[in-house]
Amino acid sequence: MSDDVTPKKAWELVVDWVEQRILSGEYTVGSHLPAERELAQRVGVSRAAVREAVRTLQASGVVRSSVGAGAAGGTTITGAPHQALTRLLRLHVALANFPTPDVTVVRVALERLSTGLASRRATADDLARMRDLLEAMDDDTLTMAEFNNHDTGLHVAIAEAAGNRLASDLTIAIRESMRLPILSGLAALERWEDARAVLRTQHHAIVDAIAAQDAPQAVACVEEHIRSAYARMTSLHP
Known part of the structure; x- marks a missing residue:
């Protein structure tokens, strides 16, 4: 019997990774996502896939990305x-x-x-x-x-x-x-x-x-x- 389930795209795996941590309570508003390179390694995808996932999450009002170092920079979970x-x-x-x-x-x-x-x-x-x-x-x-x-x-x-x-x-x-x-x-x-x-x-x-x-x-x-x-x-x- 053939499997008709379409494999998830790489960026969808990143979105799922973030979603699981939000639903579990590990990530809340203000939490920082790992840096792009680290997140790519954790999920096992390319950095391009991470960037596409972040854009999708931004459009959904889930994260906000800012340029800069420290708490002011990076990608954070937001509430909008x-x-x-x-x-x-x-x-x-x-x-x-x-x-x-x-x-x-x-x-x-x-x-x-x-x-x-x-x-x-x-x-x-x-x-x-x-x-x-x-x-x-x-x-x-x-x-x-x-x-x-x-x-x-x-x-x-x-x-x-x-x-x-x-x-x-x-x-x-x-x-x-x-x-x-x-x-x-x-x-x-x-x-x-x-x-x-x-x-x-x-x-x-x-x-x-x-x-x-x-x-x-x-x-x-x-x-x-x-x-x-x-x-x-x-x-x-x-």
Whole structure:
């Protein structure tokens, strides 16, 4: 019986080597990888394979490489999961591997969680950041793209105020991945000014509920906001 398993490439062996040490707890954020020559010897691959593996891990937000000697140089384990998640989700949404309706359902679930947590955990600084973004969006001179950027910023601020890193990173990644599809949907609307007024009202209601620590109201408001916005943007439908 033939073996159909494709042998792993050399750089994949390096990635596996690093992954195993992260999962075992040997490597944590701030840990240094061995120097290129040493790592190549340990894994039994070429230095070129190590370099390719490091580039892959950098793109995934797992490591950071810096030039220099000592603690400031070399390749270190970093913690930027939402950056990698955002990049991957944006590409897959664009390729329709994740249909927009599916992304919206997951987004509702995550933002309900984040908004509920933010209602209980948001600090004065968190609320001030949200209010600043609301004020920015109330400016009638903003372009549609500028408004959308502030809109994204508000959802990110709420997610970060939740105080749950995993929930925040997933929420941020999905909202960021939807930035361009949402902008396309806004551009397709016949009356942008009317839609903008509704979005402003909904944003203020969400932040008011968070500030009042009214989690049920905040959660209800954010779900209505996401679902109604999606329903209006017919261009988002596959």
